Amino acid sequence: MTAPSNLLVELFVEELPPKALQKLGDAFAQVLLEQLTAQGLATGASQCTAYASPRRLAAHITAVLPQAADKAVSQKLMPVSVGLGADGQPTPALLKKLTALGADASAAAALKRVHDGKAEVLYFESTAKGALLAEGLQKALDEAVAKLPIPKVMRYQLQDGWSSVNFVRPAHGLVALHGASVVPVAVLGLQSGRATQGHRFEAAASPVALRDADSYAAQLRDEGAVIASFAERRAEIVRQLQAAADKVGGGVRPIEDAALLDEVTALVERPNVLVCQFEQEFLAVPQECLILTMKANQKYFPLLDAEGKLTHQFLVVSNISPQDPSAVIQGNERVVRPRLADAKFFFDQDRKKTLVSRVEQLAKVVYHNQLGTQGERVERVRAIAKAIGAQLFEALAAQHRIDGTQDAEVVQDYLMTCVDNAALLAKTDLVTDMVGEFPELQGIMGGYYAVNDGLPDDVAHAIEDHYKPRFAGDALPRNNVGLVVALADKLETLVGMFGIGNLPTGDRDPFALRRHALGVIRMLAERDLPLDLSALLAAATPAFGGKIEDATAQLADFIYDRLAGSLREQGYSAQEVDAVLALRPQRLALVPKQLAAVRAFAALPEAPALAAANKRVTNILKKAGEVDAHVNPELLQEQAEKDLYVALQRFVPEANAQFLAGDYTGSLQTLAVLRAPVDAFFDDVMVNAEQLDLRLNRQGLLKTLHDAMNRVADLSRLAA
Template sequence: MHTATLLVEIGTEELPPKALKSLSEAFGSALEQLLQEHNISAGAARLFASPRRLAVQIADVAAQQADQVVEKRGPSVDVAFDADGNPTKAAEGWARGNGITVADAERLKTDKGEWLLFKAEVKGQPLTKLLPDFVEKALAKLPIPKPMRWGASNVQFIRPVHTITMLHGDQLIPGRVLGVASSNHLLGHRFHCPQGATLTHADSYEKTLEEAWVVADFAKRRQRIVDGITAAAKAANGTIRKDEALLDEVTALVEWPVALTASFDKAFLNVPKEPLIVTMKDDQRYFPLEDADGNLLPKFVFVTNIESKDPEQIIGGNERVVRPRLADAQFFFDTDKKTSLADRVPALANVLFQKQLGSIKDKSDRIAQVAEGIAKLLGKDGSVAARAGYLCKADLVSQMVSEFPETQGVMGMHYARNDNEPTGVAEAIFEHYLPRFSGDQLPQSIAGCAVAIADKLDSLVGIFGIGQTPKGDRDPFALRRAAIGLLRIIVEKDLPLDLADLIDLSKQSFGALLTNDNVADEVLEFLLGRYRPMYQEQGVSVDVIQAVLARRPTRPVDFNQRVHAVAAFRNLPEAEALAAANKRVANILAKVEETIPNKIDSGLLNAGEEISLVKALEEAELRSTAALKQNDYTGALKALAALQKPVDAFFDNVMVNADDVAVRGNRQAILQRLRNLFLQIADISVLN
């Protein structure tokens, strides 16, 4: 069958830059799936996406559907014919629906009976007939939250559509999609090639657009931007901080990227660099330049969508645009410094945290109280943590943070330094927001850790305490993120804190505000539930996490040690047999109805294998106990691994449920002791 490259392009007005990649991927995936579902053979697909187009190029697409044999089973023979052998109405209706008579029907015989069968060969339809409908369906599946209409048409899409191109090899596939007729005309670069281009073959798509000043491949265009801004930064003796999201957005904004360097007045460098960076990146999509020490330079790199003969004009225009934005940041900073953070705290009473839990001022008071308590649990003076907790939200009512919310915390740190607050207080104000996202840095100071934990606990205990637990995807207070952040701080900073103690400390700070009597248990359960996604992200298998969760250790550092110990144990050659043995022991003990003796009676040991097992248990218990005193869970499990052979011999040769009640109880006591040894660390019976 004839095959050729298929090219489908939708030419539009400028598409939303932050949605471009997802739109492209969804379009390509949907089109590939439709070809597959309709038995049209196809090869590998390439996706193209630029501000004014979505395109899919698929290799080796068949010109026609494959022929198919369709089988439709009818009523059983018992139902299809009456006692005299005449067709029933059911059989005749089925046959008529398939365009045949009952006599024309074939028979299908199976072990369960015999049925009427209709078989027909369906000839495949040509791609030219099917493709326009496929493209319409693929576009209808795109994740478009707010489609728009244009002109007098009722057609809806994310942006107005100007061109549709459907080419199979060099054959134009006619049809209309979104009200636009297919043609081989492509939109060129809006300024360099406004007349557009003519596509003569699907294989020539990328080259044709390149000649029309469009780099259609998203990844290639992105790399060209990376190369351009890197070279520009080097020439300016600066570096650009890595920002994948900004790179993607800029790539989605231009079709012919050209990197240029501009500058701004050095006087703006008196403003902390964070708001300057935010306004350059978020408002203008610029790439700020820093020196080798991370200090902001009075320069930035930007990417333009045109190759100008006079780039200085473009550079000057961008410098004029950014100047008033930087001036705004300077004004906010100078104005904010006139009021201290401490003087701003009362204004937090006018900012609502949650109507049942009070204002941000109330939350700050609770954070200060709990942070001081946490610092004391860690053996530190709590005054720095308490002061940082009291001031940590004060920058929310500053002009700078009101204009640039992304700078909360960091501006609080700068304003605290301006107010001559202790260095530890200023640092903790910034650190209490950490970690802000997966993989983000953690607080470095004890005070910062204490305030960060207190803040996250306040949200968890408070929201659970009024019965508003996260459900499904609904988590308006980002409690899941807060919980994982809290656990990461404790584990990675190796803090000897117990979740139960922390929850109780936070609960006390609310006084009589909480209405949920089970808040402590529910918050603890929620925190324990965050271990699974947290450790899965690190590559730890689910059964290892479940084995430790079964013991419900409430100290995160302890949990972490157990997880890594069980993960190491799981790789030992003895692990599989011991896990199976523990599962068997758990099942046996679960069925025991009588009371199991607390101690093993050596006088009742008569089988050699049970004598050997008891001796091995005593030796393993000594070694594992010594390891556990050092919190060496890995060493303890390795000591218990020596039990594999005596345990296997015991089960192979000893009847646990002996007829003699005393012997049976003694053997159950042996198994209970074995089980308890492992349960000191984890329930390894759940290991796969």
């Protein structure tokens, strides 16, 4: 068999969609490798390198065979009783089958007999020639093009003037090299060759004639002025961005934005980073506005100072490298200036009206056809925030977590006033010019305009923060007023959408209900808020009047499911999470302590036996129905049940005291001493005695045990 060589396949196309480029390149290469491997042309030792630039998708695959190895094929024909007559000669049915397989009657003698458990069956054994690379690559290439995850398909006409094809962008070239030899394949109306195109303006050679598969990246770089690898191009941009920032000096750094970096990498073939600037007067506009317009509209990298403040300089990643870059720099500075001027105009105009004066406009903005306008929504958020605020501030005051140097009632009144103002004004920036142009700035601009209106910082911060956390890892609202309004806003969305049956599906969640649920979880847990989940849901539902059905139970299940997933991602086992969440804990801030206690308990030598016993107790009580946790000592007859009763009387009060003090680990470890009396009880005592009073008393004893053991978690879930 001829030795393997490396393979290079490239599709040269018009500019590909930048946000999808990396995914397209990886998928193209991966499907080619999978298909060649399936045909025996590539092996497990073959390595695949994906290339993706604005105008090409390519794959380099090592150790590809010119022809796959021959394969032995064993084909089931028919039972012996059907294929052979009484004299052992082939029947007409067998002869017909052999003819169809390209064999003659003489092959009948060589057929293999195998008993399949029911009868003897005839098998025809032959050797299938391995696939040639040309035919195997053609199949792989067709599959790779068909399976490409194209965000939006284009239909275009081929050069013959009659045929048309569907693809992500019009394709103009196909390269297929096995070593130095062209593999004859065709796709999208193109025939394979060895020529590709380099940079539109800076290629040293056009076209670039590839010597062999291994010279692809080097020739494109040297002759075509193209960095073909997405990863290498991205790394080069990162290097140049940092080098340019270092050259500017003063501790400035380019803004970090992975999505922007990926998009720019997909827009250039050979990056060249240049430093530009704009007039410092624009810095009077909130930096979020300037940063967003530079990133979203121009794909620029703003420069921040050491304190994270925007400077008047920014970086451009150009696709050309002229000797004198001044024209490119001036062009980009000229282009960005109107964008910044628009932002300044919107900011100046918006500040001419107060947020309070915009509240009425929200009544004209539709939120949802079943849930009314944004104005109606604001009133619901206000009502929910009022209920949550009352719960929270009273609980914090009781825990002395509100400033005790002032009158508690005065502080609570102030905070409740701030909550109501923030809830009333939180959505008003939706009708400002700035947010109309840049919806991503909702909340942020509300905070700036609240400061401009002279509102307290607590209100301004709450307006800015009420959307937080916006994404995984995002910061939480910075004060209690913001937490209350953020909780109210997210609960209004969750309760409303569940109440009208608008639930997320496997791949669709248009109202971001999963993110809202995780936001509620994070705020309750990470800020240690003394709020019960059921009380929050109950407080949110009345705000809707008769617009919705009560879906509180379904919503609670949804939130606990999100919590379970989040905890598993944090490294807790499914058993640990299941044990704690089976009790539906109301204070989510305490869940991590409960999990830690369960983990410590599970490490004890007594844990497996107690978990198994707990499971047994759970099953007994489930069958018994309603059982009262009451024990009459005078009805205890067996020594084992007397010993268990004594142990419970001795250790349960201590465990309960530890539980109430928040020492969940200590509580479970105290109860671990019950293993011996529990084991003895099940060995020596018949729980379901025929005598009714004995049976009820023993069930009451087990109910007492069950209640004591399962305050932290359902320990039966730890049983194997």
